[in-house]
Amino acid sequence: MRALLIESKGATAHLTDADPDLLEGPVELDVLYSSLNYKDGLALTGKGIARSWPLIPGIDVVGRVTRSESPEWNSGDTVILNGSGIGESTHGGYADQARVAPDFLVRLPGTLTAYQAAAIGTAGFEAAIAVQKILDSAVAPGDGELLVTGAAGGVGSIACALLARHGYQVVASSGRGDEEAAYLKELGAQRIIDRATLAGDAGGPLQKQLWAAAIDVAGGTTLANVLAQTSYGGLVVACGMAQSAELSITVFPHILRDVTLAGADTVSAPLATRTRAWELLAADLDLSVLEGMSTTIELEQVPDRAEEILAGRVRGRTAVRLTA
Ligand SMILES: NC(=O)c1ccc[n+]([C@@H]2O[C@H](COP(=O)([O-])OP(=O)(O)OC[C@H]3O[C@@H](n4cnc5c(N)ncnc54)[C@H](OP(=O)(O)O)[C@@H]3O)[C@@H](O)[C@H]2O)c1
Known part of the structure; x- marks a missing residue:
């Protein structure tokens, strides 16, 4: 699978063909989109957010379930995962595939596309x-x-x-x-x-x-x-x-x-907080305004963009396209 990988403490991320066996977790996903946040900028440039190595960074995943050991999720479900340690202590969204724990997954609201959910992101x-x-x-x-x-x-x-x-x-x-x-x-x-x-x-x-x-x-x-x-x-x-x-x-x-x-914390926010926040976004965020503030980039563009976000030069939100 294509992935960005941070090999060791302090190292910057590089694009590689990674072994899917790196991944662990009961819910398997095709990653449709991830996104770029300030925190991702820190991880990608080796500035201290990553806490385990090797690590696939990316604190956001919007993905389609391909296999699930959790009874709550089925193949074909489209889910959102923000934070909860992905991209920091467990593998995150900058890869074609992900395996995640089910506890903090939120179902994609019916009014949003996978792209829009990633553009919103963490x-x-x-x-x-x-x-x-x-x-x-x-x-x-x-x-x-x-x-x-x-x-x-x-x-x-x-x-x-x-x-x-x-x-x-x-x-x-x-x-x-x-x-x-x-x-x-x-x-x-x-x-x-x-x-x-x-x-x-x-x-x-x-x-x-x-x-x-x-x-x-x-x-x-x-x-x-x-x-x-x-x-x-x-x-x-x-x-x-x-x-x-x-x-x-x-x-x-x-x-x-x-x-x-x-x-306001996104990493360890309980499921009820997550669900309520996504309900607010689905109901009240004007999608034409979201479109106007959002840009899409490909996985190979992420490292350069990381420097830009840390320098405060990125406007609005950036979605990262994986398998969509
Ligand atoms: N607690 C959580 O769970 C959580 C979740 C998400 C984000 N965050 C944090 O929230 C912050 C923003 O994240 P983001 O993804 O929105 O980042 P971002 O897109 O880079 O936005 C940060 C903005 O802050 C302003 N800024 C930059 N340097 C500044 C400085 N020296 N003094 C004052 N303002 C400055 C810039 O806006 P202007 O150019 O308009 O001034 C910049 O665009 C980060 O610190 C991030 O870690 C925390």
Whole structure:
């Protein structure tokens, strides 16, 4: 089978003709599509996400079941698997075939094609979990502006689209606000701010209250400033660390403004969270907007694209075509 393989710790991935006996797991799949996420960029370039070797990277699989030892899944079913350790500690989606555990598989929703599910991928799944937290909170569409950081990236793009669809006033923070203004507006952003206004030094712990809620992919001083600018009773969902994994804050926004800092995880998310997030995506993500933010590449193009995503130069989402 064609596969990208990371041979050893710190090595970069290379395209090879791999032995399918490498694979283990009770559900066998033909991989139709995988996708490219920031985390895949780290794994593909040997930057510390892989935890076992040799490893087929790829944290997303959309595949068709060819054989199953699990009674829940039958040959011919089309399934989605995001995270749960694939592409990190067990073999992932950058191969023509995969063998996976049944526990975290989600059935492809009837309204989505395999390609669309891959274009959504882990980034969109993460965005949906974060948006669901806002929908479940007391923050309502009329409460003021909601901020999305890294808005031109994968998580940010889908978060903007879902929030706008739910009637929230979305403000997109981006380092590419000039060249991507039309794109960000198409996603539903009402206005755009330069990410430099957040990513510089952290300001005071209680700044002017600007955001009813926020979804942040950057971490670091960006997240510190977002928390300090969140309005009384607001919610900030931390999704990533595109700027930094460090977070230096005080308790003041939390104890004086009742601001909540929540997280959103895709790797170990329980099946109920997965199912709910995919229901949200299937019901509320405008498929023409998804089409406009998505690109398809072939397996051999993935290593070059990995460098691009780590440099913050990839717009929206990238599906990787395998056997489709
Ligand atoms: N917790 C989870 O389970 C989970 C799941 C998915 C993703 N994530 C994390 O979420 C983050 C985004 O993932 P993604 O796949 O959407 O990546 P992505 O497509 O590369 O998007 C990240 C975006 O962040 C912005 N950015 C880049 N460098 C930055 C910096 N130094 N300071 C501030 N902003 C910066 C850029 O957007 P602009 O050009 O618009 O500024 C970039 O496009 C990553 O850290 C990823 O690991 C976590």
